[in-house]
Amino acid sequence: MMIHIKMIGNYRDHLPPASKNGMIEIEVPDGTTVHDAISRFGIPLDDSSVIVLNGLTVDMNTPLQEGDVVTAFSAIAGG
Amino acid sequence: MYIFEGKASEPVYLWVNEDQVEVRSAAHVWGKEVPETTDILKVETHPEARVACIGPAGENLALMAAIMNDKNRAAARSGVGAVMGSKNLKAVVAMGNKNPPLFNPDAMRDISVDTSKNVGVDIKKGSNLRIYGTAYVPQVTNTLGILPTRNFLQGTFEHADKVDGVALKEQYLIKNVPCYRCPISCGRLTEVPDGPYKGKGEGPEYETISSLGTGCGVSNLAALTKANYLCNEYGMDTITTGMTIAAAMEMYEKGYISEDVIGMPLRFGDHDAMIAMIHKMARREGFGNDLAEGSYRLCEKYGHPEIAVTARKQEFPGYDPRGSQGMGLLYATSNKGASHMEGDVAYEEVFGVPVKENPLTTEGKPELVKHFEDSFALIDSSGLCVFLAIRYVFSKERMVWPVRLADMMNLTTGAGYTPEEVLKAAERVYNLERMFLIKAGSGPEHDTLPHRMLHEPLPDGPAKGKVVELDKMLPEFYKLRGWDEKGYPTKEKLEELGLPVS
Numbered sequence: 014m015m016i017h018i019k020m021i022g023n024y025r026d027h028l029p030p031a032s033k034n035g036m037i038e039i040e041v042p043d044g045t046t047v048h049d050a051i052s053r054f055g056i057p058l059d060d061s062s063v064i065v066l067n068g069l070t071v072d073m074n075t076p077l078q079e080g081d082v083v084t085a086f087s088a089i090a091g092g
Numbered sequence: 093m094y095i096f097e098g099k100a101s102e103p104v105y106l107w108v109n110e111d112q113v114e115v116r117s118a119a120h121v122w123g124k125e126v127p128e129t130t131d132i133l134k135v136e137t138h139p140e141a142r143v144a145c146i147g148p149a150g151e152n153l154a155l156m157a158a159i160m161n162d163k164n165r166a167a168a169r170s171g172v173g174a175v176m177g178s179k180n181l182k183a184v185v186a187m188g189n190k191n192p193p194l195f196n197p198d199a200m201r202d203i204s205v206d207t208s209k210n211v212g213v214d215i216k217k218g219s220n221l222r223i224y225g226t227a228y229v230p231q232v233t234n235t236l237g238i239l240p241t242r243n244f245l246q247g248t249f250e251h252a253d254k255v256d257g258v259a260l261k262e263q264y265l266i267k268n269v270p271c272y273r274c275p276i277s278c279g280r281l282t283e284v285p286d287g288p289y290k291g292k293g294e295g296p297e298y299e300t301i302s303s304l305g306t307g308c309g310v311s312n313l314a315a316l317t318k319a320n321y322l323c324n325e326y327g328m329d330t331i332t333t334g335m336t337i338a339a340a341m342e343m344y345e346k347g348y349i350s351e352d353v354i355g356m357p358l359r360f361g362d363h364d365a366m367i368a369m370i371h372k373m374a375r376r377e378g379f380g381n382d383l384a385e386g387s388y389r390l391c392e393k394y395g396h397p398e399i400a401v402t403a404r405k406q407e408f409p410g411y412d413p414r415g416s417q418g419m420g421l422l423y424a425t426s427n428k429g430a431s432h433m434e435g436d437v438a439y440e441e442v443f444g445v446p447v448k449e450n451p452l453t454t455e456g457k458p459e460l461v462k463h464f465e466d467s468f469a470l471i472d473s474s475g476l477c478v479f480l481a482i483r484y485v486f487s488k489e490r491m492v493w494p495v496r497l498a499d500m501m502n503l504t505t506g507a508g509y510t511p512e513e514v515l516k517a518a519e520r521v522y523n524l525e526r527m528f529l530i531k532a533g534s535g536p537e538h539d540t541l542p543h544r545m546l547h548e549p550l551p552d553g554p555a556k557g558k559v560v561e562l563d564k565m566l567p568e569f570y571k572l573r574g575w576d577e578k579g580y581p582t583k584e585k586l587e588e589l590g591l592p593v594s
Contacts, residue, residue: 019235022218022231023220023223070452088439
């Protein structure tokens, strides 16, 4: 299935060159979770990382559906 | 601390040079904009003096007038610039090198070095505030569906990519501008090099983007940046300026104000009309005289108060509370009217700092809002920046605890405060302000939100269908505050805080 990954701010640097405006569409197998999807990009996730599914706060083990948008950003150092 | 009472018969400024204080004529700078005023006053006092002044907006008593510091930094909200203007006080100019002694300078240096080290470690990981300034935030709030768009008619903006920190960095950023000795350096010196919006100055920051940009449906970054420069030069709060124009745009589009009254069409997205309105507001020219009263009075005058998105008659900042419920309770109870800076629970609901809260729920929000309001009163009272304070001098738990802040206050003063005591002092600040408001006629009946937030569900984005569920939060908030069910501080609470009972 196809899903979208959106990275904000400094996390954009971890997206491949094919991305546009911090966003890329990728194919993932059924059963892929939010955590699985975001882990593909080598982002240094830590306690400052915020990951949302379709803009909503969810469990990182939530399985993805076709067309979902997973967004990640970091509010480290300040706010 | 200086207290200005009454009104000077002629325009004046105050010159504070070390221990010497002098009131001087400001007749020659009255009417001048902020940058020119600042330059002139430095020439006639001291080249290293710092200037806090008002521009034409403050002189003309525009209710969104700010006090501008070092040309580009604004004490923006609540119309404090108009208060200076009403006193004929153009500026306060200060110069001094005599630092007050610290109680324990060695330990204070150690704790400062350690704090800086912690900040440095995080910056190395990649700080968006440092790389993009607060302008990185539109992408965050747009993702959550809480980016104020077209006077809060929507929570997402289709052109957010055109007005965010990445676009600003690529197109107009010259360099970062830090406050004194700040390791983050989130300020932006920018320049629009040519064209109709040519100019140079600081900004735009997030709150300017969400008001003069998305709030007005404007996606032209050069025009938005120019609008920011103009607000700085006239001395105006960009939030209230932008959201007042946004309210006027909505009234124009709905046919409640005619083109004849405004003097031109005023559609959402029309950046040239927006810029024209800023000039008129600052000078109180024509329709600008209505705009200079802010959106509440503007919308009331033209028969549609429901269009004003305000609390205690002050315009909302850049977080739509329908998708950030704690912010809704904050706007309704902030002593400054709608303001994020009086207890910014968006740190947790939006940014996950230090702990991520679900922004769409109301459970637990009253205690979080109360705690953040008190904590922000503490940060303000100690003179710290919230960006640094919330992460580095409080504990990293949901109910942030001022452990390191109390240490710093003790090393400065030798007072021996516990964290509980400094937070209790902050609660006293909050309640004292509350009592002042009640006496000034802005009591609990104003602990509410505008029609749009309570009755018009968000039409788009992740928070689609939501309104602010204020009635689920406010009674519990009053209880946690130790107030009666109507929202008045009780005799017991005032006595506990050492405040006069009257």
